[in-house]
Amino acid sequence: MASTISLPLYEKIPRKNTLQRTSDIIIFFLLLSLLTYRLLHLKNHGTTWLLAFLCESWFTFTWVLVLNIKWNPVIFKTHPDHLLQATGEPVELPSVDMFVTTADPVLEPPIITVNTVLSLLAVDYPAHKLACYVSDDGCSPLTYYSLVEASNFAQLWVPFCKKYGIQVRAPFRYFSNDHVITLSDSTKEFQHERKRMKDEYEQLCHNIEVAVQKYVHPCDFTGDFAEFSNVERKNHPTIIKVIWENKGLPDGLPQLVYISREKLHKHPHHYKAGAMNALTRVSALMTNAPYMLNVDCDMFVNNPKVILHAMCVLLDSKSESEIAFVQFPQVFYDGLKDDPYGNQMVVLFEYMGSGIAGLQGPFYGGTGCFHRRKIIYGLSPDNVASVNGKLVEDIFSKIGNSRELTKSAIDALEGKIGTPPNHSLQSRIEAAYKVASCGYECGTSWGTKLGWIYGSTTEDIQTGLRIHKSGWRSVSCMPNPPAFLGCAPSGGPATMTQQKRWATGLLEILLSRGCPIFAFLFAKLQWRQCLAYVWLLTWGLRPAFELCYAALPAYCIMADSHFLPTVQEPALYVPVALFLTYNIYTLSEYLRTGQSVQAWWNNQRMARVTTMTAWLFGFFSVMLKLFGLFETVFEVTQKEQSSDDDDPSRFTFNESPVFVPGTTILLVHLTTLVVSLLKLQHPPADHNMHGSGLGETFCSVWLVLCFWPFFKGLFGIGRFGIPKSTIYKSATLAFLFLYWCRGTAMAN
Numbered sequence: 001m002a003s004t005i006s007l008p009l010y011e012k013i014p015r016k017n018t019l020q021r022t023s024d025i026i027i028f029f030l031l032l033s034l035l036t037y038r039l040l041h042l043k044n045h046g047t048t049w050l051l052a053f054l055c056e057s058w059f060t061f062t063w064v065l066v067l068n069i070k071w072n073p074v075i076f077k078t079h080p081d082h083l084l085q086a087t088g089e090p091v092e093l094p095s096v097d098m099f100v101t102t103a104d105p106v107l108e109p110p111i112i113t114v115n116t117v118l119s120l121l122a123v124d125y126p127a128h129k130l131a132c133y134v135s136d137d138g139c140s141p142l143t144y145y146s147l148v149e150a151s152n153f154a155q156l157w158v159p160f161c162k163k164y165g166i167q168v169r170a171p172f173r174y175f176s177n178d179h180v181i182t183l184s185d186s187t188k189e190f191q192h193e194r195k196r197m198k199d200e201y202e203q204l205c206h207n208i209e210v211a212v213q214k215y216v217h218p219c220d221f222t223g224d225f226a227e228f229s230n231v232e233r234k235n236h237p238t239i240i241k242v243i244w245e246n247k248g249l250p251d252g253l254p255q256l257v258y259i260s261r262e263k264l265h266k267h268p269h270h271y272k273a274g275a276m277n278a279l280t281r282v283s284a285l286m287t288n289a290p291y292m293l294n295v296d297c298d299m300f301v302n303n304p305k306v307i308l309h310a311m312c313v314l315l316d317s318k319s320e321s322e323i324a325f326v327q328f329p330q331v332f333y334d335g336l337k338d339d340p341y342g343n344q345m346v347v348l349f350e351y352m353g354s355g356i357a358g359l360q361g362p363f364y365g366g367t368g369c370f371h372r373r374k375i376i377y378g379l380s381p382d383n384v385a386s387v388n389g390k391l392v393e394d395i396f397s398k399i400g401n402s403r404e405l406t407k408s409a410i411d412a413l414e415g416k417i418g419t420p421p422n423h424s425l426q427s428r429i430e431a432a433y434k435v436a437s438c439g440y441e442c443g444t445s446w447g448t449k450l451g452w453i454y455g456s457t458t459e460d461i462q463t464g465l466r467i468h469k470s471g472w473r474s475v476s477c478m479p480n481p482p483a484f485l486g487c488a489p490s491g492g493p494a495t496m497t498q499q500k501r502w503a504t505g506l507l508e509i510l511l512s513r514g515c516p517i518f519a520f521l522f523a524k525l526q527w528r529q530c531l532a533y534v535w536l537l538t539w540g541l542r543p544a545f546e547l548c549y550a551a552l553p554a555y556c557i558m559a560d561s562h563f564l565p566t567v568q569e570p571a572l573y574v575p576v577a578l579f580l581t582y583n584i585y586t587l588s589e590y591l592r593t594g595q596s597v598q599a600w601w602n603n604q605r606m607a608r609v610t611t612m613t614a615w616l617f618g619f620f621s622v623m624l625k626l627f628g629l630f631e632t633v634f635e636v637t638q639k640e641q642s643s644d645d646d647d648p649s650r651f652t653f654n655e656s657p658v659f660v661p662g663t664t665i666l667l668v669h670l671t672t673l674v675v676s677l678l679k680l681q682h683p684p685a686d687h688n689m690h691g692s693g694l695g696e697t698f699c700s701v702w703l704v705l706c707f708w709p710f711f712k713g714l715f716g717i718g719r720f721g722i723p724k725s726t727i728y729k730s731a732t733l734a735f736l737f738l739y740w741c742r743g744t745a746m747a748n
Contacts, residue, residue, distance in 0.1 A: 007079070007082040008079065008082065008316075009078065009079055009082050009083070009311075009312035009313070009315060009316045010076055010077060010078045010079065010312045010313050010316060010475075010477075011076065011077045011079075012074055012075075012076055013074060013075050013076070013077055014072070014073070014074050014358070015073040015074060015075060015354060017070070017073055020070060020351075021070075021071065023581070023585045024063075024066070024067050024070060025067075026581055027063060027578065027581055027582055027585065028060070028063055028064070028067060030574060030577055030578040030581060031056065031059065031060040031063055031578065032060065033574045034056055034574050034575060034578060035053065035056055035057060035060060037565070037571045037574060038052065038053040038056065039053070045563075046561075048552055048555065048556060048561060048563045049563060051548055051549075051552060051563075052549070052552055052563045052564075054545070054548075055545045055546075055548055055549040055552075056549075058542075058545040059545070062535070062538070062542075065531050065532070065534060065535035065538075066352075066535065068528055068531045068532065068535075069352055069355040069356055069359070069531075069532050069535060070351060070352065070355040071355065071358075072355065072358035072359070073351070073354035073355045073357070073358050074354060074357050074358040075354055075357070075476075075478065076313070076357065076475050076476060076477055076478070078309045078312035078313065078477055078479060079312060080305050080308035080309055080311075080312055082312070083308060083311065083312065083315075093125065093126060093129055093311065094129070094289065094290050094291055094311070094315075095129045095130070095131070095287060095288075095289035095290065095291070096125070096129060096130055096131075096289050096291045096292070096293055096307055096370075097130075097131050097133060097283040097287055097288075097289040097291070097292045097293070097373075098120050098130060098131065098132045098133065098254075098292075098293045098294075098295070099133050099135065099276065099279045099283070099292060099293065099294040099295070100113065100116055100117055100120070100132065100133070100134045100135070100294075100295055100296075100297055101134075101135045101137070101272055101275050101276065101279075101294070101296060101297060102134070102135070102136055102137070102138065102143060102297040103136075103137040103138050103271075103272070103275075103636050104137075104138050104636050105138055105140040105142045105143050105212075107636045107637070107638045108297050108298065108636065108638075109212070110140075110142055110143050110145075110146035110147075110208055110211075110212070111146070111172070111205060111208050111209075112297055112298050112487075113134065113143065113146065113147075113297040113298075114146050114147065114149075114150040114204070114208065115170040115171060115172045115173070115300050116170070116295060116296075116297055116298065116299060116300045116301075117132060117134060117147065117150055117154075117256070118150055118153070118154055118157055118158075118169065118170060118171060119169045119170040119300040119301035119302075120132050120254075120293075120295070120300075120301055121154050121157075121158055121253055121254050121256065122154075122157060122158045122161045122162070122166075122169040122301075122304065123169070123301055123304050123305075123306060123307055124162070124304045124305050124307075124308065125307045125308065126250040127158075127246055127249060127250055127251060127252045127253055127254045128246050128248050128249055128250050128252065128254075129250075129289075130246075130254035130255070130307075131246075131254055131255035131256075131257065131283065131286065131287040131289065132254055132255065132256050132257070133257045133259055133279050133282065133283050134147060134256075134257070134258050134259065135259050135260070135261070135275040135276075135278065135279050136258065136259070136260045137260070137261070137263075137269075137271075137272075137275050138233055138260075139228070139231050139232075139233055139236045139239065139260040139263070140233075141225055141228035142211055142212065143258075144225070144228070144239075144241060144258050144260075145208075145211055145225070146208050146211070147243055147256065147258055148224075148243055149204055149207050149208060150204065151243045151244045151253070151256055153171075153200055153201065153204045154244075154253055154256075155253060156196075156197065156200055157169075157171060157197060157200075157201075158253055159251075160193060160194075160197050161304070162251075164190055164193075166304075167303075167304065167481070168302065169300075169301055169304055170300035170301065170302075170485075171197070171201045172201075173300065173302075173333065173485075175197075175198050175201060224241070227239050233263075234263050234265065234269075235263055235264060235265050236260070236262065236263055237262050238259075238260065238261055238262040238433050238436040238437055239258070239259070239260040240257065240258070240259050240260075240282065240429055240432050240433060240436065241257070241258040242255075242256075242257050242425045242426055242429070243256040243257065243258055244256040245424070245425050245426070255286075255287065255425060257282075257283075257286065257425065259278065259279060259282055259436065261274070261275065261278040261436045261437075261438070262436060262437045262438045263438055264438050267438040267439065269438065270447060270454045270459075271457070271459070271633075271634035272366075272452075272459055272634060273447060273451075273452035273453065273454050273459035273463070274447070274452075274454070276294065276451065276452040276459070277441070277446050277447060277450075277451040277452050278435070278436045279294075280292070280373075280376060280451055280452075281400075281402075281405055281432075281435035281436065281440075282432045282435060282436055284373070284405055284408040284409065284412070284435075285402075285404050285405060285408055285428045285431050285432050285435065286425050286428050286432060287423075287425075288373070288408045288411060288412060289373065290372065290373050290374070290412060290415070291310075291311075291314060291370055291371065291372060291373065292370070292371045292372075292373055292376065293307070293310070293369070293370050293371075294366075294367065294369060294371070295367050295368055295484060296366070296367040296486065298486045298487045299330070299367045299368055299484045299485070299486040300484065300485060300486075301483070301484060302331075302333075302481055302482050302483060302484055302485040303479055303481050303482065303483045303484075305479070306328070306479070306483040306484070307370075309477055309479045309483065310326045310328075310370040310477060313326045313475045313477060314326060314370060314372065319475075320384060321381050321384040322381065322472070322473050323361075323472070323473050323474065323475055324371070324372060324375045324467045324468075324470075324472035324473065324474055325364060325369055325370060325371045325372065325375070325464075325467065325472075325474050325475075326369065326370045326474070326475050326476075326477050327361075327362045327363070327364060327365055327368065327369045327474055327475070327476055327477070328368035328369070328476075328477050328478070328479075328482075328483040328484055329349040329353055329365075329368070329476065329478060329482070330345065330349070330365060330367065330368060330484070330486055331349075331482040331484065331485055331486070332344050332485065332486055332487060332488040333485040333486070333487065334487070335488055336488075336490065336648055336649050337649065338596055338598040338599040338602055338649070339595070339599045339602050339603060340602050340606075340649040340650075340651070341488070341489065341490070341491075341492070341495045341602075341606060341651075342602055342603040342605075342606025342607060342609075342610070343488045343489055343495055343498070343499075343606075344488050346593055346595060347586075347589050347590055347593055347595065347603070350589075350593050351589060353476060354476070356476075356532050357475070357476040359526065359528050359529045359532055360468055360473050360474070360525070360526045360528075360529035360532075361468070361473045361474030361475055361476070361529075362474050362475070362476040363460075363461055363464050363465075363474075363532075363533075363536065364460045364461065364463055364464025364467070364474070365460055366458075366459070366460030366461075367460075367484070367486070368483060368484040373412045374412045374413045374415075375467060375470075375472060376450070376451055376452075377395065377399070377409055377412060377413060377450055377451075378398070378445070378449050378450050378470075379413060380470045380471060380472075381470070381471045381472060382471070395409050395410060395413065397445075398444055398445035398446075398449060398450055399444060399445070399446075399450065400435065400440055400441070400443075400444045400446070402431060402434055402435050402440070404428070404431045405431070405435050449466075451463075453466050453514070455508065455509075455512060455514070456505040456506075456508040456509050456512070457501050457504050457505035457508065457632055457633070457634045457635075458501070458502060458504075458505025458506055458508075458509065459505070461505065461506065461509060461533075461536065461537075462505075462509050462514055465509065465514060465516060465519060465525075465533060466514070468519070468525055468529060468533075469516075469519035469520075469523035469524055469525040470523070470524060471523075471524035489637050489638070490648055491638075491652040491719075492651050492652045492653050492654075492659070492709075493638075493652065493653070493654045493656060494637055494638045495610070495614075496610070496613060496614040496656065496658045496659070497614075497635050497637055497638075498614075498637045499610045499614035499615060499618075500614040500615070500617050500618045500621075500635070500658060501618070501634065501635050501637075502539065502618070503539050503540040503543075503614060503615035503617075503618030503619065504540065504617075504618035504621045504622055504632050505632075506536060506537045506538075506539050506540050506618075507537065507539070507540025507541065507618060507619060507622040508622055508625070508632065509537050510534075510537035510538065510540065510541075511622065511626065515537075516529075516530045516533035516534055516537065517530060517534070519533075539615060540615060540618050540619050540622060541619065542611050542615060543611055543612055543615045543616035543618075543619050544619065546608070546611045546612055547612050547616065547661070547665075550608075550612060550665060550703055551668075551737070552696075552699075553669075553672070553695075553696040553697075553699035553700045553703070554668045554669055554671075554672045554700060554737075554738075554741065555741045555744075556696045557672040557673075557675060557676045557696050557697065557700065558672060558675060558738060558741035558742055559741055559742075559744065562693050562695065562696055563696070564693070564695030564696060564699075565695070566693050566695075567693060567694055572695070575695065583604075586600065586604070587600050590603070604706070605705065605706040605707075605708070605709075608703070608706040608707070609662055609706065609707060609709070609710075612661055612662060612665060613658050613659065613661050613662045614658055616661050617657070617658050617661075650709075650712075650720055651709035651710075651712070651713060651720070652719040652720060653713050653716075653719065653720070653721065653722050653723065653726070654719070654723070655723050655725065655726070657726075657729075659710075659722060659726050660726055660729050660730050660733070662707055662710050663710050663713075663714075663722055663726055663727060663729075663730035664729075664730040664733045664734050664737075665703060665707055666703075666704065666707040666710045666711055666714075666730075667730055667731060667734040668734045668737055668738065669700040669703045669704050669707075670704060670711075671734065671738055672700050672738075673697070673700050673701065673704065676696075676697050676700070710722065714727065
């Protein structure tokens with residue numbers, strides 16, 4: 001940097017949480033009281049009591065992990081204005097390479113990617129310091145065509161945004177709001193230019209829509225599109241296109257490069273992690289910025305000063321040897337009212353996010369994150385002060401046989417910023433093709449010790465864990481307005497796809513050599529950060545315990561037994577107090593963050609639904625993988641800018657088997673409630689035993705309420721109805737379970 005920064009660039013502010021700690025401890029002691037009660041009476045009861053004890057032990061363990069995370073919450077406040085010295089001289093800002101990843105032009109429409117790219121090109125940062133790389137894993141001429149059209153529009157859009165201080169720089173969002181943003185809006189000049197921009201954007205949308213309608217052949221495969229002729233999505237050569245090149249103009253447009261890495265049927269491509277590593281290598285040859293931002297194709301810039309906020313942390317004098325990356329939380333635009341699918345994660349980021357920020361730092365979330373390039377290359381905090389010959393030799397052996405890439409990596413490790421001033425991107429195309437080939441990684445450490453780590457469908461968590469276990473910290477940055485906005489999955493199938501992928505990938509990490517417990521024992525992962533990772537990675541194990549606990553009330557009603565204290569026992573107050581305290585506590589969290597009571601309920605029921613459906617399938621996928629019977633795959637979540645449904649909050653279904661467990665649970669508990677109401681239970685053999693009571697009936701009612709969208713789906717039609725094949729499968733499973741319960745009761 002040109003000058004020393006005297007003012008603090010960011011602050012770490014502890015949050016007061018006395019009431020929260022008290023509530024957490026009360027819930028913990030209630031859980032311990034319930035376990036104590038189980039232990040004292042375990043010998044007097046059968047298998048149901050033992051299963052309940054095991055499940056409740058798991059719930060207590062999970063709550064201990066939550067306590068660990070929430071105990072010391074902090075927030076980080078950044079000061080972008082402090083990047084300007086008191087003398088008014090600006091700090092020399094470093095270069096930043098921005099990565100956008102897309103994989104399917106159908107599930108991820110090009111207009112969404114285009115808006116994300118346009119918002120990145122228009123950020124408040126010197127344009128000659130920025131380069132935007134778009135990875136297209138679908139190798140779609142439609143995506144490339146859309147980016148070429150977008151670059152033409154960007155030549156008008158970027159100057160317009162900076163001239164008038166436009167806050168929202170994704171055009172679809174800006175023009176959909178039609179609101180006044182600055183004082184300049186009242187001028188005739190602004191109104192004229194705004195109308196012109198809107199017309200130009202509508203023309204851009206029209207051109208892309210016409211191309212979409214012509215898909216798969218949106219253009220003639222001649223000229224610039226010749227390389228797209230006769231390509232297959234999973235079998236094609238590397239395609240790299242420099243769409244726009246900045247000639248060193250700080251007020252121009254940032255560089256824009258299209259990349260579709262080579263794919264061959266016989267070579268694994270490692271999904272998004274492989275794409276990110278290809279982007280890292282190609283960008284290293286072309287611009288070699290010391291910092292890298294990666295965003296998903298639907299995550300547009302909402303705060304034009306986002307890079308300055310990140311630099312406040314990364315350029316601080318102490319952060320060079322401590323902080324590896326800056327993570328911005330995921331925030332969603334146009335979220336459905338009351339969060340009917342429980343995937344907007346407002347409360348999760350507010351409380352768990354601030355708690356994790358007080359430990360070794362937030363997890364890497366896969367989008368909205370600024371990385372130091374040299375740390376992606378495997379640099380540890382111990383080697384920051386000096387890059388010695390041994391480290392350089394180590395890089396030679398790990399990074400591959402490209403001399404150009406090796407030199408750029410050494411430059412990055414030594415802190416040489418960016419590429420030479422007169423550097424031409426086109427001059428590096430040939431070398432870039434080599435490092436983007438699918439065979440380049442053979443015999444290297446890419447995906448194991450360098451770059452994004454392979455072996456899980458949640459490559460982001462695994463990569464962040466690799467960085468944390470090296471001893472690095474991370475920082476959560478939450479500016480106002482939010483830095484990025486994305487679109488949350490809408491509809492049951494999209495939500496289940498995303499949740500299944502998360503549970504699968506997280507459990508893969510937990511059961512691998514990259515497990516955080518090993519990272520604590522043999523590396524530099526801190527103990528409390530290790531527990532935070534365990535809390536996250538055990539999402540895939542929760543279905544086993546929740547499904548078992550959900551089956552207990554049904555079994556007890558059918559067998560006329562009980563697993564909860566009866567009304568006559570004083571111990572009944574323990575589960576009642578636990579239930580009330582937990583729900584009042586979680587409700588207060590939602591109310592304090594501005595959420596509604598309905599949003600709280602939707603998130604509570606969806607927690608049960610996703611755990612016993614999508615996460616259950618994730619659990620099975622990993623178990624089958626461990627036995628060599630199945631290979632997990634990365635499933636792309638469908639992206640939509642907006643929903644055209646009359647009732648978008650209504651749960652939707654499809655033929656996926658992921659809806660079978662939920663439908664089965666609903667049918668089981670509906671049946672047991674009828675059996676309980678009509679007193680059709682098989683009487684216990686021991687007449688001194690208490691039969692099923694109010695507790696078991698209440699649990700069944702609660703589960704029916706949680707799965708109420710499935711109940712409505714039984715009678716719905718079209719997308720809002722559960723397919724008949726799913727109902728038949730679920731009815732068969734429900735009958736077999738209830739028949740087994742009845743038979744077991746009679747045998748006893």
